[in-house]
Amino acid sequence: MIRRTYRMDPGSIANLRIREEELEDPKAGEVQVAVKAIGLNFADLFTVWGMYKAAPSKDFIPGLEYSGVVSKVGPGANYLREGDRVMGITRFGAYVDTLNIDARYVVKLREKWSFTDGASFLVQALTAYYGMVDLGRLQKGETVLIHSAAGGVGLQANRIAKRFDAYTIGSIGSSHKIDTLKSEGFDDWIVRSKNFAHDLRNTLGDRRLDIVMECIGGSVLMDGIKQLGVQGRMIVYGSASFTTPGDRPNKLKMMMRYLRRPKIDPLLLPNSNKSVIGFNLIWLYAQIEKFEEILNALEEMQLPAPIIGERYTFDKLPDAIRKLQSGMTIGKVVVELQEPLTS
Incomplete structure (x- = not known):
């Protein structure tokens, strides 16, 4: 045909x-x-x-x-x-x-x-579940920061986290997305700006983050690491900060952002008892047993x-x-x- x-x-x-x-x-x-x-x-x-x-x-x-x-x-x-x-x-x-x-x-x-x-x-739910549950070992009642919270992965991450009675904080790039986060049951939210570090501290209060679903990169990533509590886990699955406008990538700007990217000293992680874990769902494509395992778990959840x-x-x-x-x-x-x- x-x-x-x-x-x-x-x-x-x-x-x-x-x-x-x-x-x-x-x-x-x-x-x-x-x-x-x-x-x-x-x-x-x-x-x-x-x-x-x-x-x-x-x-x-x-x-x-x-x-x-x-x-x-x-x-x-x-x-x-x-x-x-x-x-x-x-x-x-x-x-x-x-x-x-x-x-x-x-x-x-x-x-x-x-x-x-x-x-x-499928891609959104598999990403959210594998990141938070398989890698992040999400536990009942934990505090989770979800970046790009009004996007496909972010919304599924919140729905899954709520099945664990998690306290969820959504970060978004524009205030017109706040109503969506409210209707989806996020406990709090932050519109990202140059004051993100300050806003995150104020939003957390006495809390510390147990999991960060990180897909932004740059200074936002480092701000999240600083607010991780003991045994906190940062799950990195993207870096939207590298995006540039236009049909073609602006490679000069991307290179500058790459050179200025956060650099994490692994020797400091044991002292703070924090974890940074990265993954790309596509590398799991050949692991059909894992694919089926997560699908079965999602089916049991009956997400909307x-x-x-x-x-x-x-x-x-x-x-x-x-x-x-x-x-x-x-x-x-x-x-x-x-x-x-x-x-």
């Missing part, structure tokens, strides 16, 4: 252009999915820029998550049937209207969830449908990336598709 894709050479958002190409039938253990929605992630921006270490260096299709309908089932993929509504993750390749994918990375969509909901859940902030059509996908890049979005940015081309 003929499918539409955003196959590209990285370097600029402007390099994202729709192309048509042949797609073969699914192989053994695979299913073919007619994609109905694509979830965008902040990692997509750095992938498109060619600054994401795990991504191919040329001629590839970006995109990490999607939802849709199973259109063909390869030999041995007995868990799924044609017509099943599904959501899934992929190690790149989601910016398409149809894809073949290992059936082990495909999950049936909840009955009452839309395709848009399905394309907004994700918050959808922005919706774009497939032909406007580059604009969706630009919107995500702005840092002004709330919840998930999703690309919704019409019917794929037929052969």
Whole structure:
């Protein structure tokens, strides 16, 4: 069949252009999915820029998550049937209207969830759970600082933390996101500014942080480390402070920020009994047992449908990336598709 894709050479958002190409039938253990929605992630921006270490260096299709309908089932993929509504993750390749994918990375969509909901859940929830629970060892009643709290990961992190009766503080870059944090049950919040260190101290009062979900970097990262209590854990899964405006990355500015980045002396960590742990979800892709373990835990939690902030059509996908890049979005940015081309 003929499918539409955003196959590209990285370097600029402007390099994202729709192309048509042949797609073969699914192989053994695979299913073919007619994609109905694509979830965008902040990692997509750095992938498109060619600054994401795990991504191919040329001629590839970006995109990490999607939802849709199973259109063909390869030999041995007995868990799924044609017509099943599904959501899934992929190690790149989601910016398409149809894809073949290992059936082990495909999950049936909840009955009452839309395709848009399905394309907004997996990467965020897996990131939040793995970071806080697997690595952070979140305990009942602990205090958690969640950066980018109104984004996809931040909102899921709060929902998961609340299942542990955690006290959650959300940090956001704009005051227009405060109402979302209120409605989601955050205990407190901080609009990040040059006074973040002072504001964080005041917000904490006599508390100390047990976990920081860190995705900003720069001085904000160091401010968080200083407020970690004994046995506090900082979980680093991104660095949004490296983002620059424009379709192409401003490499000079990024280099300056890199040279000025925080430097943590590991010899000081034992004296303060603090931990700094970094991870990238994509490196867990081959660990299917861990993937299934976290999915089972999330299924038991029965978290509500994700918050959808922005919706774009497939032909406007580059604009969706630009919107995500702005840092002004709330919840998930999703690309919704019409019917794929037929052969």
